Amino acid sequence: MGITKSEEFTAQQNEVAAIAKALGHPARVAIMQFLMGVDSCICGDIVNELPLAQPTISQHLKELKNAGLIQGSVEGNAICYCVNHETINRFLGVVTLFQSKKKFKSACC
Amino acid sequence: MGITKSEEFTAQQNEVAAIAKALGHPARVAIMQFLMGVDSCICGDIVNELPLAQPTISQHLKELKNAGLIQGSVEGNAICYCVNHETINRFLGVVTLFQSKKKFKSACC
């Protein structure tokens, strides 16, 4: 079908999946790393940094924004993007728990 | 096109994206949480836990395995899956860095 049965899962599972999905493209990982590295939250320099056309970058930024991973603010005729720490923290919190709390290894693995 | 320009990005960016992509579906988040919760690395109980058909679960497990997030071992005629901690650690390491190390907030956000 190509359609996810979202309603069958919890809100947290859907949110974590949405964030992970947004990070599930190397260009978007590169954008996050770029935003981390620059001192001010530089805007369209991302387009110059990445090997993709401007509309493609714009689309990737939109997806990161929809997932709550970044936010943008208008600066003159440019737009300034930066990382949204709360979202990343929430995501890290859940993924960290994937490290099971078992003290002993299971029999099989 | 629907095809990602992987060769334009670093191996690390591609690996992180692949792991994130594997976590980018609520069913696969649910599987990871289930594996974390059970004491032994229970196998096909996942099929009973999740609201999806057996072939669909099998496909999701395959994707988690391909991304290195879980591993399976044969136990009689069943298969026992469990979490691969190294992969999760590697992923957490990179995503944690998305929390920029800036001491001061930028002007715009």
Place this chain on the structure above:
DNA sequence: TTTCTATATTGCAATATTACGATATAAATT
């Protein structure tokens, strides 16, 4: 060896994603 149980694979329809040229929008500059 037939049957049962557990899991994987195949095939396919519905839908989503990726990439980008063309074009729109909107503020800054001339």
Place this chain on the structure above:
DNA sequence: AATTTATATCGTAATATTGCAATATAGAAA
């Protein structure tokens, strides 16, 4: 006002994902 600069949106082709019925595989039990 016309032009430049920065970003977003639209439209579309190529490809990927999701879900499952049907079927295959393989070990266990009868």
